[in-house]
Amino acid sequence: MRAVIMNAPGQVSVVDRPDPRIEEPTDAIIRLAATCVCGSDLWPYRGANDVHDAPMGHEYVGYVEEVGSAVTTVKPGDFVVGSFMASDNTCEICRAGYQSRCVQVHGMGGIGTQAEYARIPLADGTLVATPDRPDADLVPSYLAASDVLGTGWFAAVAADVKPGSTVAVVGDGAVGLLGVLAAKELGAERIIAMSRHADRQSLAREFGATDIVAERGKEGVAAIKEMTGGLGAHSVIEAVGTQESMMQAVRSTRPGGHVGFVGVSHGVELPGDKLFYSTIHLHGGPAPVRRFLPDLMDRIARRTIDPGKVFDLTLPLEQAADAYRAMDERTAIKVLLQP
Amino acid sequence: MRAVIMNAPGQVSVVDRPDPRIEEPTDAIIRLAATCVCGSDLWPYRGANDVHDAPMGHEYVGYVEEVGSAVTTVKPGDFVVGSFMASDNTCEICRAGYQSRCVQVHGMGGIGTQAEYARIPLADGTLVATPDRPDADLVPSYLAASDVLGTGWFAAVAADVKPGSTVAVVGDGAVGLLGVLAAKELGAERIIAMSRHADRQSLAREFGATDIVAERGKEGVAAIKEMTGGLGAHSVIEAVGTQESMMQAVRSTRPGGHVGFVGVSHGVELPGDKLFYSTIHLHGGPAPVRRFLPDLMDRIARRTIDPGKVFDLTLPLEQAADAYRAMDERTAIKVLLQP
Numbered sequence: 001m002r003a004v005i006m007n008a009p010g011q012v013s014v015v016d017r018p019d020p021r022i023e024e025p026t027d028a029i030i031r032l033a034a035t036c037v038c039g040s041d042l043w044p045y046r047g048a049n050d051v052h053d054a055p056m057g058h059e060y061v062g063y064v065e066e067v068g069s070a071v072t073t074v075k076p077g078d079f080v081v082g083s084f085m086a087s088d089n090t091c092e093i094c095r096a097g098y099q100s101r102c103v104q105v106h107g108m109g110g111i112g113t114q115a116e117y118a119r120i121p122l123a124d125g126t127l128v129a130t131p132d133r134p135d136a137d138l139v140p141s142y143l144a145a146s147d148v149l150g151t152g153w154f155a156a157v158a159a160d161v162k163p164g165s166t167v168a169v170v171g172d173g174a175v176g177l178l179g180v181l182a183a184k185e186l187g188a189e190r191i192i193a194m195s196r197h198a199d200r201q202s203l204a205r206e207f208g209a210t211d212i213v214a215e216r217g218k219e220g221v222a223a224i225k226e227m228t229g230g231l232g233a234h235s236v237i238e239a240v241g242t243q244e245s246m247m248q249a250v251r252s253t254r255p256g257g258h259v260g261f262v263g264v265s266h267g268v269e270l271p272g273d274k275l276f277y278s279t280i281h282l283h284g285g286p287a288p289v290r291r292f293l294p295d296l297m298d299r300i301a302r303r304t305i306d307p308g309k310v311f312d313l314t315l316p317l318e319q320a321a322d323a324y325r326a327m328d329e330r331t332a333i334k335v336l337l338q339p
Numbered sequence: 340m341r342a343v344i345m346n347a348p349g350q351v352s353v354v355d356r357p358d359p360r361i362e363e364p365t366d367a368i369i370r371l372a373a374t375c376v377c378g379s380d381l382w383p384y385r386g387a388n389d390v391h392d393a394p395m396g397h398e399y400v401g402y403v404e405e406v407g408s409a410v411t412t413v414k415p416g417d418f419v420v421g422s423f424m425a426s427d428n429t430c431e432i433c434r435a436g437y438q439s440r441c442v443q444v445h446g447m448g449g450i451g452t453q454a455e456y457a458r459i460p461l462a463d464g465t466l467v468a469t470p471d472r473p474d475a476d477l478v479p480s481y482l483a484a485s486d487v488l489g490t491g492w493f494a495a496v497a498a499d500v501k502p503g504s505t506v507a508v509v510g511d512g513a514v515g516l517l518g519v520l521a522a523k524e525l526g527a528e529r530i531i532a533m534s535r536h537a538d539r540q541s542l543a544r545e546f547g548a549t550d551i552v553a554e555r556g557k558e559g560v561a562a563i564k565e566m567t568g569g570l571g572a573h574s575v576i577e578a579v580g581t582q583e584s585m586m587q588a589v590r591s592t593r594p595g596g597h598v599g600f601v602g603v604s605h606g607v608e609l610p611g612d613k614l615f616y617s618t619i620h621l622h623g624g625p626a627p628v629r630r631f632l633p634d635l636m637d638r639i640a641r642r643t644i645d646p647g648k649v650f651d652l653t654l655p656l657e658q659a660a661d662a663y664r665a666m667d668e669r670t671a672i673k674v675l676l677q678p
Contacts, residue, residue: 092570093594101594101618103569230442231431246611255432255440255624265611272585272607276600279440279624285615288595 002339003115004056004320009047012321017055020111020119025070028123030062030080032339034143035113036311037323038084039173039334040264045324048266055112056320058084059147061139062118064127071123078129081142081297082120083150083289084108089125099125099290114320116339128293130301140308140336141300144178148334149296149307150289151262152178152239156186157292158260158283159235163187168224169209170249171239172200174310174334175262177207179237181307184208185299188235192227194220194248200333203309217244224252232257238284241265247274255279262287311336341678342454343395343659348386351660356394359450359458364409367462369401369419371678373482374453375650376662377423378512378673379603384663387605394451395659397423398485400478401457403466410462417468420481420636421459422489422628423447428464438464438629453659455678467632469640479647479675480639483517487673488635488646489628490601491517491578495525496631497599497622498574502526507563508548509588510578510602511539513649513673516546518576518601520646523547524638527574531566533559533587539672542648556583563591571596577623580604586613594618601626650675 003017020029036059044051064078074080087094087102094102106121120126134142141149152175161167167183169176172195183191184207192211193204201212213223224233232254238245241263249259250270261284275282299305313332315323323335342356359368375398383390403417413419426433426441433441445460459465473481480488491514500506506522508515511534522530523546531550532543540551552562563572571593577584580602588598589609600623614621638644652671654662662674 092568096595098595098618229431241611241615243611256435256437256627261615265615268611268615270609270611270614272580272582272604272609275609275621276580276604276607276624279437279627280622282614282621283619285594285618288618 001116002317003112004317006044006051006054006056009051010045012056012324014318014320017115020117022066022068023119024121025068026122026124027068028064028071028074028120028127029066030060030118030120031065032060032062032113032116032118033079034139035060035337035339036143037327037335037337038147039175041324042328043264043266045328055110057112057114058108059143060113060118061142061146065117067123073124074127074129079133080127080129081145081293082126083293084147085286086121086126087290088122089290094125097291098288100286100288114317114337126290128297130297138300140311141306142297143336144307144310145293145296145300147289148174148310149178150292151175151287153182153292153296154287154289155179155237155239155260155262155284156182158258159237160258160281161186161188161235164189165234166190166228167235167237168192168194168233168252169237169239170194170245171263172197172204173239176237176239177203177310177333178307179239180204180209181207181305183237185305192224192233203333206309217248220248221251228254234258235260239263241268243268246270250274250278250280253278253280257281258283260284310334314338340455341656342451343656345383345390345393345395348390349384351663353657353659356454359456361405361407362458363460364407365461365463366407367403367410367413367459367466368405368456369399369459370404370456371399371401371452371454372418373478374399374676374678375482376666376674376676377486378514380663381667382603382605384667394449396451396453397447398482399452399457400481400485404456406462412463413466413468418472419466419468420484420632421465422632423486424625425460425465426629427461428629433464436630437627439625439627453656453676465629467636469636477639479650480645481636482675483646483649484632484635484639486628487513487649488517489631490514490626492521492631492635493626493628494518494576494578494599494601494623495521497597498576499597499620500525500527500574503528504573505529505567506574506576507531507533507572507591508576508578509533509584511536511543512578514601515576515578516542516649516672517646518578519543519548520546520644522576524644531563531572542672545648556587559587560590567593573597574599578602580607582607585609589613589617589619592617592619596620597622599623649673653677
């Protein structure tokens with residue numbers, strides 16, 4: 001099969017790799033209907049993580065080709081969505097809603113879903129099938145559910161967004177934008193998107209943002225404070241993962257408020273005294289997307305949300321290098337790859 | 340009046356200071372029935388904070404002597420308990436339960452309640468009166484409610500302790516011990532006190548600890564993991580405030596679990612990646628004791644809890660220097676001062 005490899009930072013190619021096969025009775029093999037490049041793929045692309053001939057991609061939707069002997073909930077021909085963390089969905093941690101920390105967790109990154117086929121471990125716990133084959137125009141939205149929608153949704157839940165909340169969103173990538181959508185769906189009254197890019201501001205508004213703040217850092221915090229009677233937002237979604245974005249989130253939150261942080265943390269050191277005196281709640285990490293999949297897939301099927309709009313560029317899998325470049329240079333928000 | 344002053348780190352004396360008087364119509368003057376030395380008073384005592392001729396003390400119970408013209412909820416003769424943070428209890432932050440971050444907040448530290456009399460700002464929002472004069476043997480428990488009980492209780496609530504929870508408590512000072520008591524009252528099934536001092540272990544057991552772990556750091560974390568099927572505790576109370584104790588708390592918590600941290604943070608830097616991949620909830624800060632006072636005072640009046648047991652030494656106010664020394668040398672858990 002054809003599959004994407006990151007040879008080294010900044011270097012992506014599409015190569016022949018052996019077709020995956022069932023290795024464990026709990027595995028399924030899927031044929032990718034669509035895959036994509038994640039903001040977190042840019043960390044190794046930009047040299048923040050070591051990378052050498054690594055299979056890439058952890059977002060996926062597709063058709064089940066084959067299942068292992070122990071798989072009972074999906075069957076060949078099903079259209080399925082899964083998360084970037086394969087989980088058994090039965091252990092104590094999964095049952096508490098933290099499937100991304102399942103005691104049997106498998107990261108999909110090592111497998112690489114930017115490919116024609118992929119092996120999905122723990123298929124019963126990981127994959128959720130649609131009742132019927134979805135309309136083609138819904139495929140991008142289901143693909144978004146696999147990571148960026150599920151992650152933005154988790155961030156909003158982690159930030160305790162409730163009906164009537166004032167929410168600020170730090171980060172205008174796909175996750176931040178879908179955090180806006182999640183906040184809207186969860187009933188937030190005021191949603192302040194922090195963005196300085198016109199195209200992203202516009203999509204943020206489409207997803208439900210009521211206000212835009214272009215300032216960052218101290219000025220950004222001051223703007224949020226000014227809009228909230230000096231108190232700060234009830235809920236802040238952090239979807240970047242840098243020191244500046246984390247502190248911007250913490251400082252934009254009112255006492256007793258909540259920060260939901262989902263930007264993969266790079267080089268962040270949180271000063272304990274600042275956190276102590278802020279009196280905020282902090283929760284985040286790799287999103288347990290599986291917790292939210294049935295609900296999110298239902299909202300997509302009913303067409304009440306359209307998260308697929310974050311894909312503003314679609315390319316054939318063979319052009320993966322262009323996809324990475326577009327996201328790195330921020331000429332695209334998120335690129336869908338067609339195998 | 341006589342009052343305690345910290346002249347410099349390690350140097351405490353009792354001196355004559357002017358009697359406090361009503362400065363704002365919202366003030367009350369109280370005559371202290373009892374006061375005490377706080378674990379946090381040891382930070383300046385040990386030189387961690389600058390201190391020069393500072394009035395000391397922020398815990399207090401006493402009798403109202405006089406009220407300002409705007410005060411309506413307490414009157415001369417009332418026995419009252421207040422928190423170490425004076426608050427209006429009416430602003431949006433107070434109404435959300437974060438009185439320690441009230442928009443009008445006054446720290447009592449600058450006023451100094453290790454004295455015969457004290458001015459309490461925002462008396463209506465800050466003070467809670469008992470229906471009658473309490474029995475003398477309940478005074479230490481009401482004094483505990485003023486800070487250490489309220490803080491331990493907040494830590495347990497911040498750590499989301501629920502019926503059936505497994506809770507670990509890092510820190511065996513008065514706050515940690517009363518965190519044990521709070522966890523027990525909130526229905527925890529298993530309460531693991533981390534302590535290496537026989538007298539504190541014994542009081543922890545009296546307050547409801549089911550297990551003791553004497554190890555610290557990595558070994559302490561390993562012990563908690565072993566006791567919880569490898570997962571970690573649902574809820575961890577952090578009541579120290581150092582780098583080691585915070586990381587011990589974070590690492591002892593299961594994915595999706597909660598850390599409630601109330602140890603005043605000194606020199607702590609939380610690594611963002613560790614926090615991210617831990618997938619825990621983190622909440623804490625200066626406890627909004629006022630939120631809990633009516634409930635705690637009711638439990639004390641009904642004698643269902645006996646938090647006053649943390650006072651294992653009682654001295655006259657004039658011997659404040661001995662009180663500080665006993666706490667610094669850990670020969671006493673907490674010292675009550677009688678004005």
